[in-house]
Amino acid sequence: MRVFKFGGASVKDAAGIRNVYDVLQQAGYEDVLVIVSAMGKTTNALEDVIKNYFDKSPELSSSVQEVKKYHNQILxxxxxxxxxxxxxxxxxxFADMEYFLAHNKSPNYNFVYDQIVSYGELISTTILSQFMSYKGIQTQWLDVRNYIKTDSTYRDAEVDWELTQKNIANNIPRKILNITQGFLGSDENNFTTTLGREGSDYTAAIFAYCLNAESVTIWKDVPGVMNADPRYFENASLLNQISYREAIELAFYGASVIHPKTLQPLQKKEIPLYVKSFINPTLKGTSVSKGQDLEPYLPCFIVKRNQLLISLSSIDFSFIMEENISEIFGLFHQFRLKVNLIQNSAISFSVCVEDKFGNFNDCNAILSKKFKVDFTENVTLYTIRHFNEQAAQTVEDNKTVLLKQISKETMQIVTNEN
Structure with a gap:
């Protein structure tokens, strides 16, 4: 069985849905499981709905209507x-979603978030599945929440692999096109959970692992995995082959083409991952599999914007020791601050973190009682794998470098570009 994943950009409108049909005609659809994201910017639109819901905004009804209107036009x-x-x-x-908004009693933002944003995937897969049937392809629509079981960490759920494996292994029909949702799961109470933003790639890997799939293909609007984001770097080049190890390194540092959690289950069973273009499906794309680290061998640039550079120092100029660092990381874990770079000296400790849940102020209130805390908001973290002098110069030109760290294969540079 092969697993295909189509992201939001591939199904953003009616032309996109028709193109998915064309891609499946060319790539084949027997013994295929298709994972689909929400259409276009639907997740963002549903986040606006959630914001209006919690703000008790009069805009709530109109924000729901915008999402309905968008999908109705595609239909x-x-x-x-x-x-x-x-x-x-x-x-x-949509009626189910509106019923939830009218009757929900939970004040838990993350819980409400998962229940609402999930409708993006549920609706996109319903539309795609019905269109495939309309065009004469026999399909089976699957509710992923019956297969992928998780804990109750809403917005960033952990997969219960044993139960998920049991649900998937013997319950996916063969010789047919299966269509299901990315990003979603459910907990032991059957409430919807999500696997983290961009979690649809991870969904594809979970199914591939549990089905012992032949391969996973992620269909994107780019020719494959590039050595740099073309939005930020001129002359970005296509990488034909990446090893699992190198892809995991790139994902760890924040490469956006492959979700960080996607690769481990594929590597365990040596299931190849292909990143291909849904615009030009006959192009070879990028293969992530056993083999050489990179082909061609080039510096790879990863950019993470809207980072927070924090510098902690001892109030009494004493050394920052292991117990201090342990306490600091305990707080980062508690407040879900993702650490992307660490640098320390005898009396100071610097970290570049991502505060995607908006918890830094609460964390800082505790840190400030024991440490002198300086921080710079909205910095950019550049990571260069397989760096050389020219690559470093490309990043540093016309920027203020706040911190630089070099290891054998990797250079990281924090800049302030305001």
């Missing part, structure tokens, strides 16, 4: 008959 563009059953199926899902 009208795809299906000639506006009495097609897909219209009532999608309307039922």
């Amino acid at each position: 009208l563009d795809l299906f000639e008959d506006d009495k097609h059953e897909v219209f009532s199926a999608v309307n039922t899902q």
Whole structure:
């Protein structure tokens, strides 16, 4: 069985849905499981719904209507008959979402987030599945929440591998096109959970692992994995082959093409991962598998914006020792601050962190009682794998370098570009 993953950009409109049909015609769809993200920017739009819900904003109703209008237009563009059953199926899902908004009693933002954003994937897969059937391809729509079971860490759930393996291994029909949702799971109470932003790639890896799949293909709007983000670097080059080890390194440092948690399950069973273009599906793309680290061998640039550079020093000029560092990291873990770089001296300790949950101020209130805390917001962290002097110069030109760290294979540079 092969596993395909289509992201939001590939299904952002009716033309995208038709293109997915064309890709499946060329790539084949027998014994295929397709993982699909929410359409276009739907997740962002549903985040606005959640914000309006918690703010008790009068804009709540209109923000829901915008999401409904967007999907309804896609339906009208795809299906000639506006009495097609897909219209009532999608309307039922929106009605379920509105019922939740009207009757939810939980004040837990993360819980509400997962229950609401999940409708993006549920609706996109319903539309895609119905369109494939409409075009004569027999499909099976699967609710991923019946297969991937997790704990109750809403917005960043941990997979229960034993139960998930049991659910998937013997319950996916063969010789048919299966379509299911990325990003989602459910906990022991059958509440919806999510696997972290960009978690659809991870979903594909989970299914591939549990099905002993032949391969995973991530279909994107780029030719494959590039050595740099073309938005930030001119002359970015396609990488034809990447080893699992190198891909894990790139993902760890924040390469956006492959989700960090995606690679471990694939490596365990040596399932190759292909990153290919849904615009030009006949192009070879990038293979992530056993083999040489990189082909061609080039410096690889990773950019993480909106980072926070924190410098901690002892109030009494004493050394920062292991027990201090342990306490600091305990707080980072508690407040879910993701550490992307560490540098320490005798009396100071610097970290570059990502505060995606907005918890730094609470963490800082505790840190400031024991340490002198200086921080700079909105810095940019550049990571260069297989760096050389020219690559470093490319990053440093016309920027203020706040911190630089070099190891054998990797250079990291924190800059302030304001």
